[in-house]
Amino acid sequence: MRRLRAALLAVPFLLAGCTGADPAGADADPSDGESSEGGEAGEAPAGWVYQLTDYADGGLAELAAAEGDAAVVDLARDGGEDYFTAEEIAGLRESGKAVYAYFTVGSIETYRPEYAAVAATDMVLNRWGDWPDEYFVAYWDQRWWDLAVRPRLDRALAAGFDGVYLDVPNAYEEIDLELVPGEDRDSLARKMVDLIAAVDDYAAAERPGFQVLPQNAPELREFPGYMESIDGIGVEDLFFLDSDEPCEAEWCGENLDHVRAIAASGKLVLAVDYATEPANVAEACARYAEEGFTGYVTTVELDAISAPCGHD
DSSP states (O other): OOOOOGGGGGOGGGTTTOOOOOTTSSOOOOOSOOOOTTSOOSSOOSOOEEEOSOOGGGSSHHHHHSSSSEEEEESBTTSSSOBOOHHHHHHHHTTTOEEEEEEESSEEETTSTTHHHHHTTTOEEEEOTTOTTEEEEOTTSHHHIIIIIHHHHHHHHHHTOSEEEEEOTTHHHHSOGGGSTTOOHHHHHHHHHHHHHHHHHHHHHHSTTOEEEEBSOGGGGGSTTHHHHOSEEEEEOSSEETTTEEOOSHHHHHHHHHHHHHHHTTOEEEEEEEOOSHHHHHHHHHHHHHHTOEEEEEOTTOOSOOOOTTOO
16 A cells, blocks of 8 residues: 555655564564555455453463454553564464554553653643543654554564554544644644554555554545555444444434445445444344444453354
8 A cells, every 4th residue: 555645745754764673573474464555455354353451361362262354452461561472463363363453543541651751742632531541642743653653563563463453543533622723623634644644654664465444533534545545444333332322323324424435445344333232232233244344243341252243
């Protein structure tokens, strides 16, 4: 997906000084799972699993044994500095799964190892009300790239992940505008698109075929350069809100329309809804099948493995 983008000329700091690193201590170069030159995903996985905490015995064996052929996991088993090794990621990939590294690009959690360095700057903005340990950041700042995004990318590349799963691109909607004079929602959205494009360019230069999947904010597809920068999208709450509440607000339909458009362009869609009632789980899975999305229904804590749709 490496392309020249006029939009990135406005944010050269995101591309300056991009050199490869090997913080995991081993080079891993997966040869399978390459995306097409057009940035479109290959054959969609039949199912996926998504876990961010409480890995059984601190490892990935349970995920490797799970049904499905894609998995999203945190870079670190403890959300901190106990990172999964290249050997562990290789073991999960040997189960036939494409493996994506989760991290946030629009916010910083207080328990992350980068937090102290980021908090020492003026980049930390308002707290995310839904998540008391998480703060939005000035994600367009060169220092955010240097302190958080690039090191996380380097670690994911070195550990042999197939791609990255980038959470909180919707930060552009949630940042307190009083804290960023001169910005508006449109300008913040454009800067998020530029950041994701920079992630794509950097990763493609290091390992062609490395995939970029943002989570949520499918409306960013309307900005020039965005669709060329992503291989697919992860999306929460298409059919049920957290938890078991049908998604019936106007924005739910708008969200679904954007996701449909992304899927129609040939991109991978990994959809997740949070529900436990058997009828709701069945309904979500049926809706995924109707739409042609790869779906998963689990608990909002993302601390255990549920059966992927079609594998219960």
